[in-house]
Amino acid sequence: MEESKMGDNIYLPQLARVIHIKEEVPGERSIKTFRVEFLNGGGFDHECGQCAMLSVFGRGESMISIASSPLDKEFKQFSIMRAGRVTTAFHDLEVGDVIGIRGPYGNGFPVDDWRGKNLVFIGGGCGLAPIWPVIQTAVKRRDDFKHITVFYGGRTARDIMYRAELEKLRSTAEVCLSVDKAEEGWEGFCGFVPANLMEKAPSSDNAIAITCGPPVMIKFVINNLRNLGFQDDHIYTTIENKMKCALGKCGRCNVGKDYVCVKGPVYSWADLKELPPEY
Amino acid sequence: MINPQDLCTRARDLLASGEVRAVVGYRRGSRGMAAEPVVITKPEEAASLVWDPSCVHNLALYLVADRKRLAHLHQTPGKPIAIVAKGCDARALVVLMQENYFKREEVYILGVSCESTGVWDDQKLMQRLGCDSQSLTGGRFDGDDFVVTTATGEQRISAPECMADRCLECRHPFPTMNNVVLGEEKARTLAAPFAALSRFEEATGTQPARWAFWQRQFERCIRCFACRSVCPMCYCEECIVDSITFTVALDTTAAEKANRVRWIQRSATRSENIGYHMTRALHLAGRCIDCGECERVCPVHIPLRLLNNKLEKESREKFGYEPGVSIEIASLVSSFRDDDPNDFIR
Amino acid sequence: MMHEQQQTQTQYEPKIVAFLCKWCSSAGSDLAGVSRIQYPAHATPITVMCSGSVSPQYILSAFNKGADGVLVSGCHIGDCHYMEGNYLARRKLYLINEMLQFIGVEPTRFRMSWVSAAEGAKFANIVKDFVEDLRPLGPQDKLKAQHP
Amino acid sequence: MTKKRTGVFVCHCGSNIAATVDVAAVAKAMASEESVVCARDYVYMCSDPGQNAVIQAIKDNQLDSVVVSCCSPNLHEKTFRDNAKSAGLNSFTCEIANIREQCSWVHKDRGQATEKAIRISRSAVRRAGRNLALEPIAVGVTRRVLVVGGGIAGIQASLDLANAGFEVVLVEKNATIGGHMIQLSETFPTLDCSQCILSPKMVEVSRHPKITLMTSSEVEEVSGYIGNFKAKIRSKPMYVDPDKCKICDDCSQVCPVVVPNQYDLGVSARRAIYIPYAQAIPASYTLDEASCLGLNPVVCGKCKDVCEAGAIDYDVQPRTVIEDVGAVVLATGFDLYGQDHLGSYGLGQYEDVLDGLQFERLCSASGPTKGHVLRPSDHKEPKDVVFIQCVGSRDPARHCSYCSKICCMYTAKHARLYKHHVPDGRAYVFYIDIRSGGKGYEEFVQRTMEDDGTLYLRGRVSSIYEDNGKIRVFGNDTLSGQNVEIEADMVVLALAMQPSTGTAEIAKILKVGRDKDGFLAEAHPKLRPVESVTAGIFLAGAAQGPKDIPETVSQASAAAAKVIMLLSQPQLTHSPMVARVRSRLCTGCEMCVDACPYDAIRLENGKAVVNDVLCEGCGTCSATCVRAAIEVKNATPLQMQEMIGAVLNF
């Protein structure tokens, strides 16, 4: 990268090379996981739940959650769903291609505050990506936390991302997978994630719940968590409003007075419920 | 002359009898004598309707908005919706019906004849009175005049002095397609058709002069898209030359979004602004009924009417096509005649 | 690439986008080829099914991307492979031609012609004339996008 | 998704391309294109080794699209698409960049030609990158044919088709087939008897097991498309069962109604129950609804009483059938230019001013005068007969602008027939000029002039009026420059042929175009003269333009051959490069519907829907729709935009 003439330029991305691509979920809305390493000695540290602005030059930028643990220093990982112009360009990339990356943005999960607690993760669809670094970190620092439960569901078995990793996770955590509709050969739960949650009914005692997924799912999950006795400030979720700058300036991700890209994307339900429902 | 009270009565009766589900009309707003569009649904609201020289808006736009809203809510219109329509507005409705956007029976046209005048133009008022309609406290039609009230009192001005160019040049001040019309059909000639255009063409006869003029105009455009947003003919679900109406439905695929053609960039530079305005003008050829709204709303006063008028004039002279007169005919660019001009071709 | 650079120093070489209908004009230009009729290399053909499929948008887009001239060529009136396509093209392109001139773009920059499959020589002449007519005007920058 | 593995193959074409274009440079430039993974040049791409190299490269590099920069796509597009196919790709992933005819052959400057070849190739690369994999659209075919019109054209086409083994439904609006030809006496240029050559064919039609003959019938509605039409046909009741009718003439004897005989063009009379002429097919009497009193049995009913065969039934109802057919031949023929337009010639006003067809009847052995040329007014032999050519034709100001083509010939024939019937009579012909192109035609006219001593006067007739049993014809002879006045006993007008009444309706029903004169329009005046603009509908005979019998028969047989070709395929295939509607954006404005030359688009639930089989992929719709809601596959606006960019190095 050329040295900026203007010092710190918040809009200028660093360059990173794609070193690994894995197709997580096939189909029209396929999900691919990309691992990238910075070029020219660049890079940054991030917290679990933070995001980065990724660009494919000529196509544009998109806000994407960093899906690798902050403890993995040598690469950053992103799981991207093919949704439109920029994300399609990502799906067209091959190993060795160079992308732009700026960040980290947003607030991240207060993982350190959760030491000694039970963690309940509830993810749906592509929503496993933002909470995945937390899961990774929790596993890497397994002794810091008590019981770990991961609820995750997709429309069909094919839509389950991180399938192999989730299977591996079973050795250290309780993994409850579900698919929306009954399927041949499926041994896990059939039905929506919130229902699976109620079925297993994890204890809210000394527990933190972290959820991410499609807006409707989140709504039901939060409702169910509260029924299970989770306190509002023990429920965490993330908001994914449209973002262009990620710097609290371009004006579109705000919910009430908050710019989600700066104050969010991680919110406790206690904070979020104070905001107008514009997400 | 129209008694505005008649309009209120008509509207009230239509709503009270349940013949229509709403009436789109004009009411007084908070900005002096500038009327604003309103959609009323209750008979008692009818009293707020006004009809005066400030009723500049082409309300057909709100029928389009209404239809889009209903479609969004998956509702069927049921009863017709009534609209207060001047001659130009009614012709907009004709085009919309020609393009199957509405069926005739879905709309109740409460026509208002412009008789021997039309609506005013704020810039002309400004020149004549030193203030525009937003600073007036009164204004009404009176025969061939406008009667206005300024800070210094009531004044009578001859309407043509302050009338919008499009009204001066109007050939259809009477809404021919209607369910009822208030006011009379009057034969009138205030200005030759396309008078402003002719003046412009004469003043800028040469190609460099034309360019010098339009270059300034196009560089000024801030691409607020008001001209398109206000145009009842620009009802496309997704405009091909702007990004702000990007529509995404449940079945929109990622590929579709990724492959959307960007004919122009978002940058409000000269080239992109020209791309935008040329495209729009061409899309409106044979469809624009010269309500002048695009030009009126432009915050930086780009004379957009000239562009539309140019094509309207060409279409009329070369193709014998007049927009907004028949629901039945094929539109300008989907039809042709054997003797369409050929001499520009080598 | 070297070549292009040298040329800009000596003489301005207009860039022309030529939309040719498949059935007549493209075939006509093929015939020019078969007959080895020489003409300038400035016009790059894009073959379309019918002149009727040439949207005014394509013409604007070509100018936006820096074309110095745009040519649309189709079958003679009455000879359209699809019967009516060129009639509809004529009407639409008449309008854009008028519009371009109205805003002060040099009338020379947009050209339309009817070239039949038998008119190889005519095609060559049209390109030749077009290039000659464009030369004195210099590069087209009125409608060309500004970068960066 | 966009293709990312394109291969580019640049052909030297020996030295045809390589002499002017630096092919290696083109290949190199293509290699730097984003989506190109392999680019090479070769001396003859279309040779066997060349083609194999393409196939091999596709396999080796897992190419997903191919661009061959070579000669015009007319020559080798198919070759290379087949190569792509045999290497496992969809053939539409292959694009041709024409760098020979449109580049190397027309430029000398190597630098410029190379740059241009790069631009052309690059635009093909961009286009190929977004081509969809398409399969030709397969359409099943109904192996039956509808022939509309039972003149010689329809008869010939029906017989050819039926003899080739196809079922034919022949629909004729009159009570009998035969058309105008059956009314003629003798025919030029050989002067053989029209009925003698036509009648056997008519009989063959009626007996042919593959032909369903529907007389007194008309096509009301046609839906569907090539290979699969559905025709709704309505038959008027004939009231006489042709199978029972013995043609005994008992009925007509008792019929109290007398009306002019249309078949003899009013020169003779007939009853309400009648047989149009002796050779009519079907061979049966028929009852004319319009003049019969018996349909109201209280009033009459005489014929039914006398018919021993019991063939008459007043209560038959019109019937409507729906026929499935794969193709249609339109042979609706002509009518003579209407007499209401022709006041100044006295037609319809003076009994002894006749049109050509009436004169044919007078000359015909089966005609009202049994082949004697007699004046209708007094049944005397006319001694001075004036024939006037070009009546109603070649007169753009007042009548038809076109030349009716056959009138010179039939006038010459009339003059001769007259002279053969009345050897001492004098025949005069007013003409503008003589058009006698055709085998033996010129000789025929010469003989009319020389052997049969017909006086040809070059000029127009200015007025005609009856005066004391004579018809005075004023004209001028432009050759001598003198005004002429002829006291004639009879005047015969060579009226122009015009499309038969109802041509406009049938054209609309079948969605075929008409030309400016109202004749059915052929798809291409030179190359597709028997096809209509609508696929699967063919034209034959005078319905398409004035023509004589030999030409009619040729066209009918040609149309039949085209139909046979069409229907002999197990399935029809249709190019898949058809229009596609982006429903979300379509507002149903119908502009595309109006613009489409093939009527391939209709609205369904307020959205445009394209009939893939009718669409020819011309793209007119796409350029008309302001909302970009309709586009042609593999020629989309996005592809166009990228090609434009490629051309401009953008």
Place this chain on the structure above:
Amino acid sequence: MERMLAKEQIGDWIRTLRGWEVFGPVLQDGVWSYQPADTVQLDHPNTAQPPKGFAFPQREVFFTFEQIKGEPPRLTPVAPKGGQQVVFGVRPCDARGLPRMDRVFTETFDDVYYRTRRGSLAYVGLACNQPPSPHCFCKSVGGSPVSTEGLDVLMTDLGDRYLVAAVTATGEKLMQAAGDLLTEPTGVDRSEAGRLRLAAITHPQRAVNDVASVPPRLKKGFDSSLWEDLARPCISCGICTFLCPTCHCFDINDETNGSTPLKGSRVRTWDSCQFPDFTMHSSGHNPRETLGSRLRQRVCHKFQYFHENFGMFQCVGCGRCVAGCPVGIDIIAVVNQVAASAGEG
């Protein structure tokens, strides 16, 4: 520093400003806009657009990129064209837009493009002896016709001369450049100025009622049905926001001008919360889908959210959005109505 300047000498002053690019209000094609000027005649009403584009232009190229196939892209930042700019005739309300933009662009993350432009920009204001628009309401939102906030110099029109007062150090520099052209004000000058100021301040204006209570009331009125009712005529154009001296929303896009090699630039352009797709997610879900929700965003951003974040209104009362709205949506009336209804409830 307060000085006097004879009106006809304003051009002379401008000519002393060497090294500055000078802009002033110019009427062309019926539109008032700031244009490069050798001299200025300050008899303008509100310019069609505020001067915000000097610091925050409608189009800003962040950087260009170029990528040859197989190589990493090369990014080249595009610095704003350097050089000092001074704008004459800025209205006090418009000037107050600048400090509000500063909060957005230089806090939290420092926007180098904005800061660079802002750093070399000076405003020479003109006090409004008469409100230039019937919809001026600067006083309601903490400003005044003689406010100096955001200005470097404030001039007051005393008929044939101006009272020129420095507000910032930059302002003083500008005035010092004038040297002798600027003279000491006399007592008469001062009292005349004082009289005009008083008249200006007391001139009646339209008003936002009980402005202090507006933020909490709007918060309370979030779910009010008035939003949709009031927004019904809105046509979703960008006039109100594009003309606003404080609106700062933008979009970022890549514009390409070559594919082999890939060439292009990343460009920032103004955007508007009133455009329907502004907040639309890629899935089509749109948190502010309705006209009402978008009107609410504009009004609440200015009168509630910004106030909650920065303790000041984001509206400076210039009245442009009121006058410019093609269909009469009037922010003063909207605020008043919603606040009133929320007060009652």
